[in-house]
Structures are given as C-alpha cells and as structure tokens.
Amino acid sequence: MSSSLGKSASHIFHRGTNSYYRKALPPELYDKIGIKEIKTSLASSSIKEARFLSSWLNIQMNQFVVFPRRVRPVDDEQLTQIRNIAIEWVRKKKEELQNLRAMG
16 A cells, blocks of 8 residues: 555645645636636645645535525626625635644
C-alpha cells in the first residue's frame, strides 16, 4: 500500500506552493446570477490540510448552489443584489475557513 496522498480532488489546484479551491457553478446559475465559478485561496501548502479545507468548503458550496436555483429570472437591480449576497457568502466562508485553520 502506498503512503502517498494520491491525486488531489478536481476542485483543488496548486500555484507554486499554495493550494486553491475552485468550483464551477452550473450553467443555469450563471444565467441567473452572472457568476461562473467560485475560486479562493486555501492559504495552505499542505496537501492534507488543503483536502480537508476544500472538502468542508465543497459541502458549503453544495448548500449555496441550491439557493439560486429557486430564483426566477431577475432584472439588473435584483441581479446586483444576488451577486452581493454571493460575494458576502463567500467572504463569510473564507472567515470560517480561517477559523478552522486557527483551530488546527
């Protein structure tokens, strides 16, 4: 049995020594909220930690993706509001991610 950690999940990518999370949103959501993907730094060079954090973030993203699917087509003002909600949601999740990291 190999002691290597194997391949990273498809939603993790690496630049230099840092790991990042990327989740493409379904096309029907892009049409509604104008965001094609969520991408954020995991602020980790450890593959093991990046996997843990990205798994947690992926669970959160799957919950987020359910919300806009229920939204009917909207006008520009509503679209701006929905984008702001998405941006704020991502900001809060990044804070939660930092708190998880601080807890070890």
